Amino acid sequence: KILILDFGSQVTQLIARRVREANVYCEIHPCDMSEDAIRAYAPKGVILGGSHMSAYEESTDKAPAVVFELGVPVLGICYGMQTMAHQLGGKVEGAVEGGQAHREFGYAEVRARNHTRLFDGIQDFATDEGHGMLKVWMSHGDKVTELPPGFVLAASTPSCPIAAMADETRRFYGVQFHPEVTHTLQGQALLTRFVHDICGCGANWVMGDYVEEAVARIREQVGDEEVILGLSGGVDSSVAAALIHRAIGDKLICVFVDNGLLRLDEGKQVVNTFQTHMGMKLIHVDATERFMTALAGVSDPEAKRKIIGREFVHVFQEEAGKLKQAKWLAQGTIYPDVIESAGAKTKKATTIKSHHNVGGLPDTLHLKLLEPLRELFKDEVRALGLALGLPRDMIFRHPFPGPGLGVRILGEVKHEYADLLRRADAIFIEELRNTYHEGKSWYELTSQAFTVFLPVKSVGVMGDGRTYEWVVSLRAVQTSDFMTAHWAHLPYELLGRTSNRIINEVRGINRVVYDISGKPPATIEWE
Ligand code: XMP
Numbered sequence: 263k264i265l266i267l268d269f270g271s272q273v274t275q276l277i278a279r280r281v282r283e284a285n286v287y288c289e290i291h292p293c294d295m296s297e298d299a300i301r302a303y304a305p306k307g308v309i310l311g312g313s314h315m316s317a318y319e320e321s322t323d324k325a326p327a328v329v330f331e332l333g334v335p336v337l338g339i340c341y342g343m344q345t346m347a348h349q350l351g352g353k354v355e356g357a358v359e360g361g362q363a364h365r366e367f368g369y370a371e372v373r374a375r376n377h378t379r380l381f382d383g384i385q386d387f388a389t390d391e392g393h394g395m396l397k398v399w400m401s402h403g404d405k406v407t408e409l410p411p412g413f414v415l416a417a418s419t420p421s422c423p424i425a426a427m428a429d430e431t432r433r434f435y436g437v438q439f440h441p442e443v444t445h446t447l448q449g450q451a452l453l454t455r456f457v458h459d460i461c462g463c464g465a466n467w468v469m470g471d472y473v474e475e476a477v478a479r480i481r482e483q484v485g486d487e488e489v490i491l492g493l494s495g496g497v498d499s500s501v502a503a504a505l506i507h508r509a510i511g512d513k514l515i516c517v518f519v520d521n522g523l524l525r526l527d528e529g530k531q532v533v534n535t536f537q538t539h540m541g542m543k544l545i546h547v548d549a550t551e552r553f554m555t556a557l558a559g560v561s562d563p564e565a566k567r568k569i570i571g572r573e574f575v576h577v578f579q580e581e582a583g584k585l586k587q588a589k590w591l592a593q594g595t596i597y598p599d600v601i602e603s604a605g606a607k608t609k610k611a612t613t614i615k616s617h618h619n620v621g622g623l624p625d626t627l628h629l630k631l632l633e634p635l636r637e638l639f640k641d642e643v644r645a646l647g648l649a650l651g652l653p654r655d656m657i658f659r660h661p662f663p664g665p666g667l668g669v670r671i672l673g674e675v676k677h678e679y680a681d682l683l684r685r686a687d688a689i690f691i692e693e694l695r696n697t698y699h700e701g702k703s704w705y706e707l708t709s710q711a712f713t714v715f716l717p718v719k720s721v722g723v724m725g726d727g728r729t730y731e732w733v734v735s736l737r738a739v740q741t742s743d744f745m746t747a748h749w750a751h752l753p754y755e756l757l758g759r760t761s762n763r764i765i766n767e768v769r770g771i772n773r774v775v776y777d778i779s780g781k782p783p784a785t786i787e788w789e
Contacts, residue, residue, distance in 0.1 A: 264288035265305035269323050269341050271312030276442040284454040285465035297328040307335045307461030310342025335433035335460045343436030353408035370400040370419045378416040378428040380435045384451045399445035469645040480509035491592035492578055493518045495532045498594030501647040505634050507542050515543045517581045522550030523666035526688040549577045554677055561673040563789035570665040591629035597639050660710045669789040671715040679715050686734050686764045687713040693760045708750045711738035714788045722772035731772035739786055747781040
């Protein structure tokens with residue numbers, strides 16, 4: 263396994279994902295990890311990540327000295343290379359020279375030098391003289407200006423003469439560019455070279471084997487005690503449920519709370535998949551009335567979110583209170599959540615999480631926490647779900663917010679609105695799933711798509727009569743991280759068919775509009 267030390271860069275998570283994509287297990291730890299902890303982790307290689315420090319700030323973070331004494335390969339990336347150079351006796355110079363800032367940011371072409379193991383045979387193209395060239399993503403202010411003893415030059419660009427360095431004897435490498443981002447075309451190849459060939463890690467991090475390992479771990483952890491899990495029907499909680507069920511069978515009890523704000527037939531689908539097909543113990547609580555009553559008269563979005571969160575905790579707690587034997591609370595926490603909250607503690611936080619589905623459950627329930635997905639990235643959670651036999655449709659479903667239709671019905675939430683919205687939304691999703699573009703459905707081609715209920719009435723005609731009914735808006739976006747998003751250029755035919763069907767099939771809606779706002783400045787949800 264590989265150890266990645268985090269100096270606070272936003273892209274450290276990407277390094278971990280690339281390493282895992284090479285089927286090698288790795289973990290991210292803060293750069294001030296103790297010597298004992300590092301020795302106990304016993305990595306086969308160490309990667310020093312970048313830093314968020316701007317060129318004008320002096321970063322004082324150093325790699326723990328022990329990293330260079332373990333006798334294992336070390337790869338420094340960006341700031342990681344600089345601190346490596348500095349700590350091993352080289353020279354790093356600031357970006358400010360003669361009062362002028364020299365920063366390099368963006369594409370660059372680096373030329374490989376001296377045939378190092380890291381670069382040999384990896385290139386995008388060759389120069390006329392036969393030198394290997396790589397297209398890379400550079401982002402740095404400071405740079406290494408003098409190699410530490412024992413190192414040779416491994417790559418250069420005109421503005422960054424030491425763009426990579428290597429000490430083949432000690433197997434220490436440094437790259438000033440970012441191999442973890444996709445803009446660096448050979449980035450995956452370079453990281454794979456490092457972890458497989460240089461560190462000697464086998465490609466043995468595969469989901470099939472992981473299931474057996476994880477099952478054994480869960481059994482050991484919980485013994486024959488009972489576990490409860492709040493099942494939402496989303497990917498994370500579903501995969502966690504399937505995995506724990508594989509490990510302990512009937513000792514797992516799932517609680518599914520229907521808050522009346524779910525999509526059409528969602529409750530039925532969850533019961534069908536988990537209870538009927540997988541044979542799990544499932545408590546299905548229909549708390550619709552309770553949620554609707556609590557939401558009556560409330561139109562502020564944040565107030566609605568709080569009420570929905572609070573009611574969920576109450577309902578869940580009531581159910582958990584009935585299960586006297588339960589000793590564990592299982593949650594579908596995944597690795598990005600773990601890194602984020604750890605990051606917040608060590609002040610190396612780089613991303614801000616704005617939405618939390620369930621808050622405060624563990625403390626108030628006095629249960630031990632079981633989080634079997636804690637070390638997995640989202641794509642690994644999906645692969646695990648497939649390995650466990652969960653339906654593809656469930657695994658690749660678009661994300662759905664915790665407050666559900668509560669934030670897709672603008673203003674006050676009413677039963678009647680939720681019913682209309684559910685039916686309209688089901689039609690939109692069905693059309694997206696059934697309309698293809700170059701072999702893929704529009705459902706797959708969009709990251710998130712849904713319908714929003716606008717509490718606005720407009721005039722229409724139907725037959726000889728005049729109608730005065732509700733409006734819905736369709737929303738479909740494409741995004742890789744949900745932080746920014748483009749509205750999807752859905753075909754007019756698809757939009758037209760969806761609109762016709764909604765207006766004809768859902769009595770009470772007589773107008774359909776399409777939202778063509780990007781994020782930013784609009785958000786994906788309307789509330
Ligand atoms: P926005 O609307 O902020 O949404 O662009 C970004 C992503 O977050 C989801 N979202 C939520 N998820 N509870 C959640 O669990 C919430 O309150 C919430 N609000 C937005 C949204 O669906 C999108 O995927």
